[in-house]
Amino acid sequence: MATTLAASGTGPLSWGRSLRVLVTLGLRLAFQGKRALFVSLFLAAPVVLAIALRYLIPNVPRALASSDEMIVNLSLMAYAQVLVPFVCLLFGTSVVSEEWDDKTLTYLFTRPVRKSAVVVGKGIGMWLVSVALIAISFAITAIVIGSKSLPSDFQKHPMLVLQLLGILCLATLPYCALFVFLGTVLRRPLIPGLVIIFGLEKFLAWIPASVQQLAPFHYLRALLLPFADVSRLVRDIERDVLRLTVQPTPTAAIVWLLGFTLVFGALAGWVVSKREYLLTKE
Amino acid sequence: MPIFDQGFRAFEGTLAPPTHRFWTITKAGVRLAMKKKWTWVVVLLASIPFLVLLVTIYLRGTAEQAGNTLDQRIAATARDVLVINGERFWLFFFQFHAGFIVPMIVLFVGAGLIANDRRTNALEIYFSRPITKRDYIFGKLGIVLTFGLFVTLVEGVLLYVFHVTMKGEISYLAESYDLFLGIVACSLIITVPSAAAILAISSFVKSARFAGLTFFGTIMLTAAAGEILHGVTGTKQFWAVSYIANAQQLCTQILLDKPQFDFPWGVSLAVLVGITIVSFAVLWRRIRPVEIVS
Numbered sequence: 061m062a063t064t065l066a067a068s069g070t071g072p073l074s075w076g077r078s079l080r081v082l083v084t085l086g087l088r089l090a091f092q093g094k095r096a097l098f099v100s101l102f103l104a105a106p107v108v109l110a111i112a113l114r115y116l117i118p119n120v121p122r123a124l125a126s127s128d129e130m131i132v133n134l135s136l137m138a139y140a141q142v143l144v145p146f147v148c149l150l151f152g153t154s155v156v157s158e159e160w161d162d163k164t165l166t167y168l169f170t171r172p173v174r175k176s177a178v179v180v181g182k183g184i185g186m187w188l189v190s191v192a193l194i195a196i197s198f199a200i201t202a203i204v205i206g207s208k209s210l211p212s213d214f215q216k217h218p219m220l221v222l223q224l225l226g227i228l229c230l231a232t233l234p235y236c237a238l239f240v241f242l243g244t245v246l247r248r249p250l251i252p253g254l255v256i257i258f259g260l261e262k263f264l265a266w267i268p269a270s271v272q273q274l275a276p277f278h279y280l281r282a283l284l285l286p287f288a289d290v291s292r293l294v295r296d297i298e299r300d301v302l303r304l305t306v307q308p309t310p311t312a313a314i315v316w317l318l319g320f321t322l323v324f325g326a327l328a329g330w331v332v333s334k335r336e337y338l339l340t341k342e
Numbered sequence: 343m344p345i346f347d348q349g350f351r352a353f354e355g356t357l358a359p360p361t362h363r364f365w366t367i368t369k370a371g372v373r374l375a376m377k378k379k380w381t382w383v384v385v386l387l388a389s390i391p392f393l394v395l396l397v398t399i400y401l402r403g404t405a406e407q408a409g410n411t412l413d414q415r416i417a418a419t420a421r422d423v424l425v426i427n428g429e430r431f432w433l434f435f436f437q438f439h440a441g442f443i444v445p446m447i448v449l450f451v452g453a454g455l456i457a458n459d460r461r462t463n464a465l466e467i468y469f470s471r472p473i474t475k476r477d478y479i480f481g482k483l484g485i486v487l488t489f490g491l492f493v494t495l496v497e498g499v500l501l502y503v504f505h506v507t508m509k510g511e512i513s514y515l516a517e518s519y520d521l522f523l524g525i526v527a528c529s530l531i532i533t534v535p536s537a538a539a540i541l542a543i544s545s546f547v548k549s550a551r552f553a554g555l556t557f558f559g560t561i562m563l564t565a566a567a568g569e570i571l572h573g574v575t576g577t578k579q580f581w582a583v584s585y586i587a588n589a590q591q592l593c594t595q596i597l598l599d600k601p602q603f604d605f606p607w608g609v610s611l612a613v614l615v616g617i618t619i620v621s622f623a624v625l626w627r628r629i630r631p632v633e634i635v636s
Contacts, residue, residue, distance in 0.1 A: 098552060105563050113574055130574055137570045142562045150555060250551055251384070251450055254558050259442060 078173035079181045086185015090151060096189065099147050103197035105137045110204040127217050130205050132288040139198065140280050144231045145257040147194060151186040155179060155247045156332060160247050165337050176329035179240060187236040191229050198225050207338045220287065227283045234276045236319050237324035244331040266306050276320050279313035286310070286330025287315070367481025372488050375451055384450050385493065388443045389487050392497040395434045399501060402426055403508025413606065427431075428503050428524055428597035434527045435501070436597065439494050440589040444532045445561050447493060452486040452540035454550030458628070461548040469631035479541070479625050486537040495529035528593045535589075535614045538621035545628035561585050576603040588613045 092094060113130060156179060159165040168178055202221040238256070242249040264275040272278040285307070308316065358366060375381045382590075402454050459465050468478055506514055544553040564584045571580030581587040581603045587608035594600065595607040 094552075098556070102559050102563065109567055109570060113571070117571075117575060124375070133570050133573050136561070137573065138566045142559075142566045146555070146559055146562070248551075250447070250554055251380075254449070254554075255446065258558070258562055259446075 066339070075177055078177040079184070082173065082178055082181020083185045083188070086155070086182040087189060088185075089154070089182070090186050090189035095150065095154070096193065099150055103193055104144060106134050106197060106201045107204060109138065110134065110201045114204060114207065127205050127206075128220055129288070131202055131217070131221060131224060132284065134201060134205075135198075135228060136281070136284045136288065139194070139228050139263075140231060140277065140284060143197075144194060144228055144280075145235050145243045145261075147190045148187075148232055148235035149239050149250070149253045149257060151190045151251060152236045153182070153243040155182045155186055155240045155243055156328075157243035157247055157249050160243075160337055175333045179244065180325065180329050181234065181334045183240045183328070186240075187232060190232050190236060194228055194232060195225060198228060221257055224284070224287065227280070230283075230299045230314065230317055231276070231280045234320035234324065237328065238276070238320075241324040241328040241331070244328045244335070272305060273316070276317060279308055279316045282307045283310055283326065285330065343460060344561075357472070360474075360477075364477040364480035364484060367468075367473070367478065368484030368485070368488065371455065373487035375485065375489070381450070381489075384447060385489065388439075388447055388493040389497060391435045392493070395430070395501055396504065398430070398434065399505045399508060400427055400507075403505075407576060408509070428521055428599075431501070431525065431528075432594060433523070435498065435531065436494070436593050436619075439591070440532050440593055444490055444494060444536055445558060447489050447553045447566050448486050448533070448536045448540045449557055450548065451489045451492070452537060453544055453554035456541055456544040456625075457547050457550045457553045460545070461502070465631060470591070475626065475629050475631070478629060482541055482601045483537055487533060490533035490537055491529060494526075494533055495526060498525040498529055501525075524596045526567045527596050531592050531614060532589050535585075535617045535621070538618045538625075540566045541627075542621035542624040545625055560589065580632070581605070582609050584614065585613075585617070 110130070134222075156165070159168055169175055172296075173181075201222070202217070206217045239249065239253055242253055242256075246252060261275045261277050264271050265277045266272075266283065351542065459468065465478075469475075473481075501524070502525055506518070540553070540557050543557050544550070547553050547556070552575075565586050568581040568584030568587050572578055578622075581591075582605050587603060590602050590606070591607055591610040592614065594602040602608050
């Protein structure tokens with residue numbers, strides 16, 4: 061960090077230039093250490109699962125084993141529910157809270173850049189890495205699944221994969237913003253982050269009431285479910301919940317997801333610019 | 343500023359017998375964890391199912407003891423609805439512990455226990471004292487188990503005692519001993535493998551953050567894998583790959599006398615015992631008094 065942001069002239073760097081430098085920093089930090097390797101190991105799990113489904117488990121009924129069915133199933137159950145939020149939690153919270161915990165935040169904030177630019181720039185860098193890793197994992201999974209499909213299946217497959225990939229990349233936006241924000245507020249955001257992903261959010265998303273609208277997963281699900289045969293994807297009780305509630309249209313879902321991103325991103329920038337971070341041990 | 347020389351001094355306290363030395367580590371760890379306000383918050387949140395079931399048992403007891411003070415129809419309805427049995431303990435209590443609460447508690451307490459010691463080179467200090475590798479492992483395990491078993495075993499037994507007290511019949515103890523044994527067994531099934539696994543993962547890395555994420559990510563990924571395999575193959579047997587499903591399978595077998603999934607409960611028992619044994623083997627191998635730098 062210290063070498064990248066050397067002051068050039070007087071006054072703070074322009075937003076554009078600081079952003080460029082900080083995005084590069086975010087990208088570099090994301091690949092430094094074992095973080096990216098660690099995330100890659102988790103992202104390899106769907107690939108292993110795809111290999112198991114395609115080559116190792118015999119007698120899977122044909123109707124259930126079509127490429128489309130499998131890839132949608134994996135997108136919803138593995139990527140949207142677990143991996144996307146998980147990867148974003150790891151990268152998003154590291155933007156501020158890791159520097160805070162390691163007591164290196166002072167060095168970051170003494171550079172001639174706006175504090176909010178630090179969060180936005182590093183956040184974008186981390187987000188790009190998250191998207192890249194998820195996209196690589198998803199592409200490999202799709203190739204494995206598509207490698208043994210019927211010719212009729214295979215023709216539709218690439219288009220479907222691209223659409224699903226687009227949705228998953230879109231999903232990384234609100235989650236990354238949320239966890240960057242959480243990292244600006246809490247010194248150790250891991251447990252609260254996990255509670256949000258695997259507790260609060262899923263709880264809200266499956267309550268048949270308007271509180272569903274507070275969960276990004278609600279919109280992500282609304283974008284993914286049209287690709288799937290709901291009767292085979294979700295449990296009976298979950299199907300009842302889906303029947304009882306109005307699902308947002310794809311456009312509304314995209315707008316909401318982008319809205320979450322803007323709100324959490326703006327909150328993160330605002331908190332960092334206003335807050336005095338104490339580096340003493342809590 | 344004066345400099346005080348702290349030379350060698352013979353130990354003046356009482357030495358604990360070798361079999362109890364792990365307890366020193368457990369006590370110190372528990373005390374340290376309880377100093378953090380977040381520990382209290384997490385334990386309080388984890389006790390929500392306990393409070394809900396406590397109120398349910400109270401209402402049931404009140405309905406039973408109502409006599410003339412409560413409308414008989416209301417009392418009868420309450421007695422029918424608020425049945426306190428293994429199923430109620432599963433649905434209101436252990437279901438949440440197996441799926442979310444206990445993994446979260448053990449992650450909170452245990453993720454940094456060995457990772458932080460490795461990061462700060464504290465293992466050398468530990469092993470310069472008269473403790474063995476076994477004392478260290480059991481001492482650390484004791485810390486995680488204290489919190490894990492508090493929210494399962496202690497709270498479960500308290501609920502059982504409260505239920506028996508509300509019944510007001512000593513003979514009910516003989517009738518419901520299987521519920522008591524079920525509570526004890528389910529608490530151990532849910533807590534021990536998780537505690538061993540988090541310590542094993544913690545011994546692999548030097549960051550509590552990575553240990554916690556690996557532990558919880560693995561649990562959630564195996565659950566997702568179970569769901570996907572079930573969705574694609576249409577058979578519930580593949581739930582056996584999920585850690586949570588195995589714990590649920592054993593608990594439902596014990597408390598409801600019927601398994602939740604289409605595979606023998608012995609498979610779940612084997613998986614959980616296997617996780618525990620492998621975790622201990624990993625701990626035994628990874629914990630070294632001296633780090634050999636290659």
